[in-house]
Amino acid sequence: MTTTDRRGALRFGAGLTAAALTTGCSTTARDPVAAGHSASPAHPAHPARAAPPAPAPRRFPGQPAQIDHGPRNRPRVALTFHGQGDPAVAYALLKEAERAHARVTVLAVGTWLDEHPAVARRILDGGHDLGNHTLNHRDINTMAEAEARAEITGCADRIRRLTGSIGTWFRPSRTQRATPLVESLARTAGYPHVLSYDVDSLDYTSPGAAAVTRKVSSEIRAGSVVSLHFGYADTVAALPALLEDLDRRGLAAVTTTELLT
Secondary structure, X not given: OOHHXXXXXXXXXXXXXXXXXXXXXXXXXXXXXXXXXXXXXXXXXXXXXXXOOOOOOOOOOOOOOEEOEOOOOOOEEEEEXXXXXXXXXXXXXXXXXXXXXXXXXXXXXXXXXXXXXXHHHHHHHOOOEEEEOOXXXXXXXXXXXXXXXXXXXXXXXXXXXXXXXXXXXXXXXXXXXXOHHHHHHXXXXXXXXXXXXXEEOOHHHOOOHHHHHHHHHHHOOOOEEEEEEOOOXXXXXXXXXXXXXXXXOOOEXXXXXXXXX
16 A cells, blocks of 8 residues: 555545544444434446345354454454444545455444435445444343344345345444344344454544554454444544554455455
8 A cells, every 4th residue: 555545544534533423332332323313315326237146144163153254374364343423424444444455344333224224235245244223223231131132133034135145243332242132132033143353443432543543553453343433533543554454464454254254
C-alpha cells in the first residue's frame, strides 16, 4: 500500500467523522437504529442478476461452540466488522480492504439490512463473509428466551431473503461471549458455532485512528479474530496502517471461514 493511498484513506476517514454513527457492542454504546438516526443513502444496488446463494454455516470439527480465535500455527488473522451505521463508511472500509487484497467478515444487524439491502450482496461480491449480528442490536444475553430467539431468527430471515442463506456466522450483540441459552438458540437456528474474538479494537469508543491501530497491532497474532465496527471514521482511517502492519509481519487478513479451513 503506498503512502498516497494511506493519506487518502486518512483524509476520507476524517471527513466522515461527523457522519459516523456509534454502533459499538459495549452495553453503554448508543444504538443508532434504536436512537432513530437516519443513515446516508445506500450504495446503488447491483443490476438484477441471478446471484448464487451465499455460503451456509459450517461445522468446524475440533473447534469449540464459541470460537474466539483460529489456528495459531498459520500466518492468518480475521478482521470482523459489526455491520451497522452509515453505509458510506461500510463501503469505504470494504474498498480499502480489497485494495490491500484483504478479506473480512461482516456480522450484520438485521434492521440495518432492512434499511440498506444492497450492502448484503456487496459484501458477498467482494469475497467477504456475511453473518448475523441479531435483529436490533440489543443486549441479547439479558433477554428472555423468546426475545433472544426472535433476535437471532429475525436477522437470519433477512439475510436468507437477501442472499439465499442465513449467513456463515452468528455473533451475539453487545457482548463478547454468548450465554449458554443464547449459544443453544443460535445452534437451533442453524449456526453450529458462535463467533467471538480475542482482540477488541475498542474503535467504538472513538479513541482516534492511531489508538485503534496501536491497540490491534499490539495484541494481534497468528489466528486472531479482531472485533471492529462499521460506522466509525476512526476505523476507516486506521485500516490502511493496520493492513500495512499485518503485511509487514507476514499475516494475511482472511475471512473467518478461511481462517478455520
